Amino acid sequence: MSGIRRASTVARTLQRSLATLNNAPPAGKPPTAIVMLNMGGPSTVPETHDFLKNLFSDNDLIPLPFQSVLAPLIARRRTPQIEKQYEDIGGGSPILKYTRLQGERMAALLDELHPETAPHKAYVAFRYANPLTEQTAREMKADGVKRAVAFTQYPQYSCSTTGSSLNELYRKGKTGEIGDGVEWSVIDRWGTHPGFVEAMAQNIERALAKFSEEERSDVVLLFSAHSLPMSVVNRGDPYVPEVSASVNAVMDRLKHSNPHRLVWQSQVGPSAWMGMQTGEAIKGLARLGRKNVVLIPIAFTSDHIETLFELDLEYAHEGKKLGMHVERAEALNDSPVFIRALADLASTHLQDYAAGRIGPTSIQMGLRCPGCTNAACGAQKAWFARGGL
Numbered sequence: 001m002s003g004i005r006r007a008s009t010v011a012r013t014l015q016r017s018l019a020t021l022n023n024a025p026p027a028g029k030p031p032t033a034i035v036m037l038n039m040g041g042p043s044t045v046p047e048t049h050d051f052l053k054n055l056f057s058d059n060d061l062i063p064l065p066f067q068s069v070l071a072p073l074i075a076r077r078r079t080p081q082i083e084k085q086y087e088d089i090g091g092g093s094p095i096l097k098y099t100r101l102q103g104e105r106m107a108a109l110l111d112e113l114h115p116e117t118a119p120h121k122a123y124v125a126f127r128y129a130n131p132l133t134e135q136t137a138r139e140m141k142a143d144g145v146k147r148a149v150a151f152t153q154y155p156q157y158s159c160s161t162t163g164s165s166l167n168e169l170y171r172k173g174k175t176g177e178i179g180d181g182v183e184w185s186v187i188d189r190w191g192t193h194p195g196f197v198e199a200m201a202q203n204i205e206r207a208l209a210k211f212s213e214e215e216r217s218d219v220v221l222l223f224s225a226h227s228l229p230m231s232v233v234n235r236g237d238p239y240v241p242e243v244s245a246s247v248n249a250v251m252d253r254l255k256h257s258n259p260h261r262l263v264w265q266s267q268v269g270p271s272a273w274m275g276m277q278t279g280e281a282i283k284g285l286a287r288l289g290r291k292n293v294v295l296i297p298i299a300f301t302s303d304h305i306e307t308l309f310e311l312d313l314e315y316a317h318e319g320k321k322l323g324m325h326v327e328r329a330e331a332l333n334d335s336p337v338f339i340r341a342l343a344d345l346a347s348t349h350l351q352d353y354a355a356g357r358i359g360p361t362s363i364q365m366g367l368r369c370p371g372c373t374n375a376a377c378g379a380q381k382a383w384f385a386r387g388g389l
């Protein structure tokens with residue numbers, strides 16, 4: 001351990017002891033909180049409007065002039081179209097169901113893997129839908145949490161996704177809404193973790209098995225990730241290279257059995273976004289005579305309108321019209337291989353942190369995008385680097 005890291009560990013331990021003296025914990029050992037960060041989605045169709053209003057109000061995701069006035073207007077205008085999409089996928093987003101299930105199973109595994117910090121409790125903190133961070137903060141405070149891990153559920157880091165969730169957590173944490181003297185550390189990205197790669201590869205193999213043996217090696221693997229505005233890419237956001245690293249890791253695990261491409265979906269509005277777009281790629285492959293495609297959602301861990309609506313209902317349907325055979329690799333959802341990977345990530349983090357091998361944040365998280373002008377990013381990173389104390 002370096003001298004600086006040892007000194008900061010000692011300082012944190014002292015701060016923690018003082019905080020404990022000031023706020024006696026409730027009877028019984030409070031849980032180690034594993035806070036699962038994600039954007040969330042409307043669990044029922046009537047929640048769509050509030051979800052969109054929260055999303056368009058997020059200055060870290062979409063900086064708008066007069067945001068507090070414009071956001072409700074845009075949300076109201078967009079609600080009917082998006083409500084229809086949630087109706088078409090069965091009446092709501094399954095993200096809360098899957099995040100809860102993943103969290104509960106992960107916490108049970110963690111109690112076995114790392115009994116030193118047991119009991120573990122998974123908390124869900126969504127950015128735009130219930131349970132919002134403020135609701136989760138109240139629950140954590142009531143539970144008397146003193147040690148918490150912010151665990152992003154986005155495999156690859158973007159300042160518009162994980163960055164926004166961390167900024168929100170920082171705002172609630174620094175005002176004491178989550179409790180006083182809570183010691184934080186962060187799992188900020190994990191897009192090449194072997195368990196995540198294995199779970200993705202197994203789902204791709206299951207989709208490939210739906211093609212005849214003669215066709216199988218010729219199937220194009222089309223990895224599809226939510227796009228980013230070029231303004232975000234061009235300020236140095238790490239998401240695009242991190243998604244590419246995930247794709248390469250999965251292809252290595254598959255021993256490059258098939259040709260592949262990484263394409264981008266779900267762009268919103270008239271500005272320039274990262275391409276090539278998924279829909280255009282399917283049309284282009286059809287034009288080039290490629291008949292067989294597996295679509296792979298690589299940047300999200302559970303089903304959402306983008307898998308169930310865009311990939312299944314729009315693109316797969318479009319492909320079929322063009323005479324193609326299009327399958328989709330399942331999202332990770334309740335994959336036991338994936339849930340074990342989450343538990344491994346958290347237990348390795350807790351172990352390394354307790355042993356002083358890592359600090360509260362990764363080395364990579366300390367660096368702001370070279371083009372960043374958002375002061376919240378700097379304050380948030382500094383706060384988490386001090387363990388939130």
Ligand SMILES: C=CC1=C(C)c2cc3[nH]c(cc4nc(cc5[nH]c(cc1n2)c(C)c5CCC(=O)O)C(CCC(=O)O)=C4C)c(C)c3C=C
Nearest residue numbers: 041061062093158160161226228229232268299304305306
């Ligand atoms: C890793 C995934 C995602 C990134 C990166 C991302 C960036 C991003 N998104 C918008 C604007 C919108 N996104 C919307 C919905 C939405 N976004 C993601 C994921 C990422 N977004 C998901 C999974 C969803 C859907 C939720 C679901 O339940 O399926 C929407 C709302 C829908 C719509 O109006 O079309 C908007 C708007 C921006 C601007 C952005 C990067 C800056």
Ligand code: FES
Nearest residue numbers: 159368369372377
């Ligand atoms: S936008 Fe990336 S650190 Fe601020």
Ligand SMILES: [Fe+2]
Nearest residue numbers: 226227266268
């Ligand atoms: Fe999005």
